[in-house]
Amino acid sequence: MDSSDSGADGAAPLRRLPPPARLYLPLLQHQGEPARPCVEIGQQVAKGQCLGRAAGELSAPVHAPTSGRVVAIVERDIGHASGRALPCIELEPDGQERWQRLTPWPDWYRRRPNELLSRLAEAGVTGLGGASYPTAAKLALAPSMPNLGDAAAATCDLPEPTSPPAPVPARIETLIINAVECEPWIGCDDALLRAHPDQVLAGAALLGHVLGAARVLIAVDSDLGDARQALAATLDGALAGSRPAHATTTDTTSGPRPDHRVPGSVAGKNLSPDPGQEASALAGLPAAVLQPLAIVPVSGRYPQGGERQLVHTLTGHALAAGRWPREVGVACVNVGTAAACWRAVASGEPLVERIVTVTGPGVRSPVNLVAPLGTPVADLVAAAGGYSERAARLVLGGPMMGRALANDGVPLGKSGNCILVLAAAPAGDDQVMPCIRCGECARVCPSKLLPQQLHFHLQARQWPRAAALGLADCIECGLCAQVCPSRIPLLAWFQHGKGELAWQQRSAVQAEAAQQRHQLRQQRLDRDAADQAQRLRAREQVTPDPGAGPLPPAVAAALARARARGKSPADAPQDSPSA
Amino acid sequence: MRQFPTAPAPHLPERNSVRKVMVTVMVMLLPGTLVQAGFFGPGVLVQIGLAAIIALALEAVCLRLRGQRLAPFLGDGSAVVTAWLFALCLPPLAPWWLALTGMVAAIVVGKHLYGGLGHNLFNPAMVGFAVVLVCFPLSMAQWPAAAGAGATIGSGTLSLLEVLTAIFSGQPPAPGWDGLSQATPLDLARQHLASGATIDELAARADYAQARTAWTWIAAAFAAGGIGLCLRRVADWRTPAAVIATTVVLGLLAAMIDADRHVPASSQLLTGGLVLAAFFIATDPVTGATTPRGRWLFGAGVAALTLAIRRWGAYPDGIAFAILLMNAAAPLIDRLTPPRIVGRRR
Ligand code: SF4
Ligand code: SF4
Numbered sequence: 068m069d070s071s072d073s074g075a076d077g078a079a080p081l082r083r084l085p086p087p088a089r090l091y092l093p094l095l096q097h098q099g100e101p102a103r104p105c106v107e108i109g110q111q112v113a114k115g116q117c118l119g120r121a122a123g124e125l126s127a128p129v130h131a132p133t134s135g136r137v138v139a140i141v142e143r144d145i146g147h148a149s150g151r152a153l154p155c156i157e158l159e160p161d162g163q164e165r166w167q168r169l170t171p172w173p174d175w176y177r178r179r180p181n182e183l184l185s186r187l188a189e190a191g192v193t194g195l196g197g198a199s200y201p202t203a204a205k206l207a208l209a210p211s212m213p214n215l216g217d218a219a220a221a222t223c224d225l226p227e228p229t230s231p232p233a234p235v236p237a238r239i240e241t242l243i244i245n246a247v248e249c250e251p252w253i254g255c256d257d258a259l260l261r262a263h264p265d266q267v268l269a270g271a272a273l274l275g276h277v278l279g280a281a282r283v284l285i286a287v288d289s290d291l292g293d294a295r296q297a298l299a300a301t302l303d304g305a306l307a308g309s310r311p312a313h314a315t316t317t318d319t320t321s322g323p324r325p326d327h328r329v330p331g332s333v334a335g336k337n338l339s340p341d342p343g344q345e346a347s348a349l350a351g352l353p354a355a356v357l358q359p360l361a362i363v364p365v366s367g368r369y370p371q372g373g374e375r376q377l378v379h380t381l382t383g384h385a386l387a388a389g390r391w392p393r394e395v396g397v398a399c400v401n402v403g404t405a406a407a408c409w410r411a412v413a414s415g416e417p418l419v420e421r422i423v424t425v426t427g428p429g430v431r432s433p434v435n436l437v438a439p440l441g442t443p444v445a446d447l448v449a450a451a452g453g454y455s456e457r458a459a460r461l462v463l464g465g466p467m468m469g470r471a472l473a474n475d476g477v478p479l480g481k482s483g484n485c486i487l488v489l490a491a492a493p494a495g496d497d498q499v500m501p502c503i504r505c506g507e508c509a510r511v512c513p514s515k516l517l518p519q520q521l522h523f524h525l526q527a528r529q530w531p532r533a534a535a536l537g538l539a540d541c542i543e544c545g546l547c548a549q550v551c552p553s554r555i556p557l558l559a560w561f562q563h564g565k566g567e568l569a570w571q572q573r574s575a576v577q578a579e580a581a582q583q584r585h586q587l588r589q590q591r592l593d594r595d596a597a598d599q600a601q602r603l604r605a606r607e608q609v610t611p612d613p614g615a616g617p618l619p620p621a622v623a624a625a626l627a628r629a630r631a632r633g634k635s636p637a638d639a640p641q642d643s644p645s646a
Numbered sequence: 647m648r649q650f651p652t653a654p655a656p657h658l659p660e661r662n663s664v665r666k667v668m669v670t671v672m673v674m675l676l677p678g679t680l681v682q683a684g685f686f687g688p689g690v691l692v693q694i695g696l697a698a699i700i701a702l703a704l705e706a707v708c709l710r711l712r713g714q715r716l717a718p719f720l721g722d723g724s725a726v727v728t729a730w731l732f733a734l735c736l737p738p739l740a741p742w743w744l745a746l747t748g749m750v751a752a753i754v755v756g757k758h759l760y761g762g763l764g765h766n767l768f769n770p771a772m773v774g775f776a777v778v779l780v781c782f783p784l785s786m787a788q789w790p791a792a793a794g795a796g797a798t799i800g801s802g803t804l805s806l807l808e809v810l811t812a813i814f815s816g817q818p819p820a821p822g823w824d825g826l827s828q829a830t831p832l833d834l835a836r837q838h839l840a841s842g843a844t845i846d847e848l849a850a851r852a853d854y855a856q857a858r859t860a861w862t863w864i865a866a867a868f869a870a871g872g873i874g875l876c877l878r879r880v881a882d883w884r885t886p887a888a889v890i891a892t893t894v895v896l897g898l899l900a901a902m903i904d905a906d907r908h909v910p911a912s913s914q915l916l917t918g919g920l921v922l923a924a925f926f927i928a929t930d931p932v933t934g935a936t937t938p939r940g941r942w943l944f945g946a947g948v949a950a951l952t953l954a955i956r957r958w959g960a961y962p963d964g965i966a967f968a969i970l971l972m973n974a975a976a977p978l979i980d981r982l983t984p985p986r987i988v989g990r991r992r
Contacts (some may be wrong), residue, residue: 251658379988387989445647454648461650462657471652489657498718500664501764505931506882507662509938515985519936537987545656552662553764559654 081258081422081435084450086133086160090441092118093145093155096480097193098200099125104156110137113167115417118156121188127201127481128191131158132419132439134165146463146470146477155478158441169415176356180277183412190411191418191481196372196401197249197464199482202408205400209278209393210238239398242280243381244271246287246294246402247365249372250465253485255422256402258435260287260294263406264301269348270405272356273412278398283359285402286377288367299362305349306357348409369467370513370544374399388539403484423479425451429458429488438479445475447486459491467545468558500553508547508557514540518547518557525564530571533564541565664763667880668723674875675730675926678868682734685860686790689738689809693745696813697729697736700749708758724763728752731771731927735919735966736778737789739809741816744782748774768973769933776966787833831857831917832956832963835909844906858917865921872925881929884938888945889924890915896953909956918963920952927965933973939983940976947972 095101102119106112112131119129136159142152169190172178188203244267246256260267267285275283287295349357363381370376375386377399384395392399400408403422410416419440426433431452438447444461448454462469463477465485508518516537524532541561548557683690705725709716732748752774760766779786811817831854838848848854876883897911915921928934928948935944948968955964 375989385989387987390989459650460653460657461648462655464655466658467656469655469657471655471657472650473652474647474649476647487657500718500722501762503664503667503724503764503932504934504936505667505880506936507879509936509985510879510882514988516987517937517980517984520980536984540987540989548654549656549658550662552664552667554663556654558656 081262081437082450084436084438084442084447086135086162086439087442087446088159089138089443090132090135090158090160090439091141091143091145091155091443091478092129092132092158092441093143093153093478093480094119094129095145095147095153096129096199096440096482097127098198099123099127099204101153102126102129104140104154106137106156108137108139111135111161112137112158113165115167115169115419117417118158121191121201125201125204127193128189128417129156129440130191130417130419132441133158133160134163135160144472144474144477145480146472148470155441169411169417171413171415173351173413175273175412176276176353178412180279183273183277186412187408190416192404192407192411193418193481194401195403195407195421195481195484196245197468197482197484199480202400202404206274206277206398208391209398210396238396239278239280239393240282240396241382241398242271242275242278242283242359243377243392243397243399244274244283244285244402244405245372245374245377245399246285246291247367247372247377248288250369250467250469250485252424252426252487253465254424254426254435255484257288257291257294258424259403259406259422260291261297263348264294264298265305265348266406266409267298267402268302268305268357268360269352269413270402270407270409271360272352273409274398274400274405275359276356280359280398282361284381285360285362286365286381287362288371289364290367295362295364301347301349302357302360302362305347305352306354348413370542370546373513373542373544375542376513388537418481421479421481421483423447423483424485425488426485427462427488428490429455429460431455440479440481442479443475444472444477444479444486447479448475448488451486454488457490458488460489462487462489467549468543499555502551502553502555505552507550507552511546511550513544513546514542516541518561521564522555522557522560525560530564530568534568538564538568664722664724668727670878670880671727671875671926672723672730674871674878674880675727675734675868677871678864678922679730679734681867682864685864686738687809688806689813690734692806692809692813693733693736693738693740694730696742697733697745697749698726700746701725701729701753704749704753705758708754708762712758712762714762719763722763725753725757728757728770728774731922732774734922735771735775737786739788739790739812740785741812742814743816744778744785747781748778750774751777764932766932767977768970769927769930772927772966772969772973776970779961779966831861831913832909835913835917836956839907839909845908845910846906858913861917865916868922868925872921875925875929881925882938882941884941885929885934885945886924888942889920889928889949892946892949893920893953896950900953900957914953914956918956919965920949923948923952923965923969927969928972933969933976935976935979935983937980937983937985939985940979943979943983944972944976947975 093101094104100122103122104119106116106118112118112134114131114134116131116134117128118131118137121128138157138159140154141157143155144150144152145155147153169186172186175183184203184206187206188201192202193199194202194205246260246267248254248256271283271285274280285298287298289295365371365377365380371380374392378392378395378397379385382395382397384392384397386392386395407418407421411418420437421440422435423438424433424435425447430448431454434451436447436450438450444463461472461475463472463483463486464470466487466489469485469487502519502522504519506519509516512518514537518541521533521536521538521541524530524536525538538561543558543562545558548555548559551557679690679694702720702725706716706720709719729749729752732752733745736744736748752770756768756770756773757763757766760768834851834854834857835845835848838851838854839845872881872886875881876886893915894911897909897914900908901910924945928945935941948965951968951971952964955961955967959967961967
């Protein structure tokens with residue numbers, strides 16, 4: 068992508084942030100295992116070059132967001148849930164933006180899903196909506212994608228699969244592209260829709276192709292009229308001008324598509340990105356891959372942007388904890404992720420930048436930025452005009468589920484959708500009172516839980532009781548804590564409770580494993596002891612053998628004493644190496 | 647690198663508080679309280695003030711004894727709401743020790759011995775009311791005649807000084823005070839029906855009609871405030887709806903069985919404290935049921951028990967006991983009526 072991302076309409080302008088003086092690239096920007104560094108300190112790297120390889124099935128590589136020199140690998144606060152400092156690759160940009168791309172595949176629709184999946188894994192694409200689950204791994208879980216573990220595990224030095232397996236019948240009916248902003252304040256999806264509707268559509272078509280989805284629903288917040296119009300106009304334009312795949316489909320594609328028709332043309336309003344700058348991502352695509360696409364407005368009321376809420380609204384499937392959209396033939400991908408997938412495939416760009424909203428009463432001029440990953444929050448805030456006097460709390464993510472950061476040296480990661488700088492809360496606002504059982508929390512809970520009861524049992528450390536009340540069904544939306552008149556940090560309790568339960572389950576598993584290991588070791592020790600005894604007996608029988616010569620009298624005596632004690636002195640120190 | 651204080655999510659600034667909840671309750675109590683004061687004189691307001699001062703003092707003592715911080719809890723307004731609701735149930739000229747006894751029972755026993763705000767099993771105001779009802783049944787029965795058409799001397803005509811004297815000396819304000827006292831409509835109905843008369847004869851009595859009008863106005867004013875409370879979502883609408891619906895249904899059933907021997911549904915609802923209780927006492931979140939279905943059950947239970955006590959019990963109005971009984975059942979109701987978690991079967 069080139070440097071012109073400005074010019075989009077919208078609440079906050081979309082601007083491109085040049086690389087700051089230093090970038091800090093966390094090796095863990097995704098769910099799963101941290102990447103393993105594959106560069107050396109002092110090494111010059113190109114933009115897009117791999118800095119850390121994926122470590123295992125559930126992991127993602129990390130690439131250089133710009134060309135420059137690797138200065139160090141440092142431990143740094145990255146705003147991780149654990150609060151720990153985690154290793155980051157410190158990069159000094161050289162200002163040259165020297166690219167090293169993967170091979171662009173503009174004809175991606177001719178490629179097999181497996182190839183495309185390995186490309187997504189190789190490009191380090193993860194969910195940009197917040198959870199940051201490696202996208203290839205997520206898609207590989209779809210029922211239509213058996214045995215794609217290799218694709219999900221592909222790292223940046225793996226060769227592309229030479230003989231991809233035959234395509235399997237698709238069983239994902241519906242792919243939902245989630246363009247409903249997950250929380251108030253966040254505007255990065257909106258900004259993307261306005262600036263690059265073509266990339267969103269191409270990404271949606273690409274993922275629909277990968278999954279073999281019968282329909283691809285792009286769910287847009289109904290309040291985002293402009294963005295939706297831009298999207299619809301782009302789709303209509305593409306369908307009108309697209310290359311017919313078969314003669315038979317021509318008629319249907321050129322006809323009016325009521326789904327996408329929006330009254331009034333928006334072409335004159337310059338809502339689409341300047342066509343001169345960049346060829347449309349949809350240029351030359353066959354109509355067949357655009358056919359399944361449909362744009363659906365949904366109410367943007369929080370937490371509608373949540374995956375489960377969206378699946379429920381659009382398909383009617385209510386999912387309990389532990390059940391996944393894929394089990395009902397639905398996949399859900401964030402809109403930014405879809406665009407990133409398209410760039411990774413069609414332009415060969417690894418995921419090295421993302422759109423982040425910098426906003427709140429604590430910044431002077433709120434803005435949407437296309438920022439290189441690894442940019443410290445301080446630089447992002449500076450790009451938004453700096454802190455205002457009211458700045459008092461720094462939040463990574465949205466107001467409901469975001470994490471308060473202790474300092475602004477935290478680097479932007481793949482999941483960083485928003486930097487929110489809030490003003491000070493009124494004094495005494497944090498006074499926690501006892502629960503008055505007003506039931507407000509239960510009224511607002513989208514999962515229909517009873518937060519007050521959950522809280523009661525968590526406080527009493529009755530974990531199983533809390534689990535029985537559906538703790539796992541809590542989607543951590545934070546609404547209950549927001550409305551609680553007693554200001555009980557309910558969300559924090561639930562996160563704590565979930566962590567505690569997971570830990571207990573893990574320790575139960577570990578205890579069992581340890582038990583097994585102990586038993587195995589005991590068996591092995593017994594066996595070793597038996598072997599030893601047998602060897603000893605064998606040696607005793609062998610000892611008189613003339614070839615071995617007679618034992619010295621002292622040794623023979625010692626042996627005799629030891630035998631009398633029932634133990635060979637030679638065994639004693641050798642007991643442990645087998646452990 | 648700039649440092650920031652951290653706090654758990656969510657981070658939205660505008661938030662609710664217990665204090666706001668309690669202040670809303672007080673605001674919504676105002677219309678009914680003022681109408682009641684209009685009919686029964688300044689004694690109504692004096693009782694509220696007296697009970698509130700005693701409640702705050704007791705609350706402070708209890709908090710201190712329990713080693714808790716005073717400021718947040720004294721300022722939360724819950725003690726004042728308790729005192730207010732309790733005082734509304736007192737006869738306006740009741741001597742001061744009724745308020746004191748009631749508040750000791752409510753704040754010390756009903757609230758703090760159970761662990762303070764949020765932990766009490768029983769509604770403190772109703773604990774206080776029940777205790778004074780049992781200890782001082784005679785004083786509690788002495789309601790003065792309501793002011794209004796046909797009343798020769800209502801307590802509404804007493805001056806504030808006379809009212810204060812009456813309350814703090816425990817003596818009637820004037821030699822003729824006994825003539826002022828008048829049974830509440832529920833009392834009247836009770837005595838009347840016990841003596842074998844019919845409802846129609848009762849309704850023909852002037853004092854009954856007059857008292858009934860006064861109480862109907864008061865109930866309407868409390869209902870107005872109560873609806874406001876529901877609209878502000880401080881109270882859940884299900885509980886009052888359940889109380890009222892159950893009262894009407896049971897009243898109609900009784901009338902179908904024998905219209906002459908039973909108080910009609912409208913009088914059941916509008917005379918006595920049922921409306922006040924439905925909107926302001928049964929909706930007390932701490933001591934009521936909290937699940938949506940549980941609230942229906944809770945309200946229905948309050949209404950059914952109240953009517954049963956009115957009909958068969960020893961007290962003319964059984965609201966306090968009905969509420970306390972349902973309070974005891976609330977935890978069980980909650981357990982039996984969990985809402986369905988999204989995506990799960992019941
Ligand atoms: S909102 Fe807060 S005070 Fe009300 S029931 Fe829930 S936890 Fe208790
Ligand atoms: S955070 Fe609270 S409101 Fe949201 S799902 Fe969990 S319990 Fe329900």
